[in-house]
Amino acid sequence: MNVQIITDHDIPAFAVVPFDEWQHLQERLEELEDLADARILSAKIATGEDETFPDSFVERLLSGEHPLKVWREYRGHTVAALAAACNVSPPALSQIENGRRNPSAMLLKRLAVTLKCDMEELLNEEFAVQN
Numbered sequence: 001m002n003v004q005i006i007t008d009h010d011i012p013a014f015a016v017v018p019f020d021e022w023q024h025l026q027e028r029l030e031e032l033e034d035l036a037d038a039r040i041l042s043a044k045i046a047t048g049e050d051e052t053f054p055d056s057f058v059e060r061l062l063s064g065e066h067p068l069k070v071w072r073e074y075r076g077h078t079v080a081a082l083a084a085a086c087n088v089s090p091p092a093l094s095q096i097e098n099g100r101r102n103p104s105a106m107l108l109k110r111l112a113v114t115l116k117c118d119m120e121e122l123l124n125e126e127f128a129v130q131n
Contacts, residue, residue, distance in 0.1 A: 068122050069097040071115045086110040 001021055006014040017025070044050035053074075060070045072082050079097075083090040088107055095101035103111065103122075112119040 064124075066097050066099065067124050068093075068103075068111065071117055071122060072097075075115050077115075082111070082114060085114045 002018055004016040005012050006016060041050065045052060057070065057074050061067055072079070077085070079093050080090045083093045086093075086107060087110065092101060096103050108119050108122060111122055115122070
């Protein structure tokens with residue numbers, strides 16, 4: 001590497017490198033940061049602190065399907081089982097999934113805890129019932 005050191009009172013103050021070498025150093029640093037981020041994410045996935053989702057799950061959410069239904073089915077719950085776990089009737093849960101009813105904040109919280117997701121992930125403005 002071709003480096004020029006500039007001193008101030010005989011103490012190194014600056015290192016000057018050719019621009020193309022500087023760009024290469026920046027690219028390498030970004031690669032190393034990406035690798036470090038990937039290792040952290042892999043460790044979180046391995047410990048269960050974070051999770052990944054299959055394409056089919058993401059595609060269903062992006063297609064506009066109600067997120068509550070997508071999460072419920074992804075976690076392997078029937079309407080009846082999720083309703084029982086969240087202390088709500090199956091018809092009420094079905095109405096929420098079909099956009100005919102909005103969940104209360106308390107129910108939304110119980111659903112999120114049971115489905116192991118954030119409350120916001122269960123909301124879909126498209127399905128919100130207008131009052």
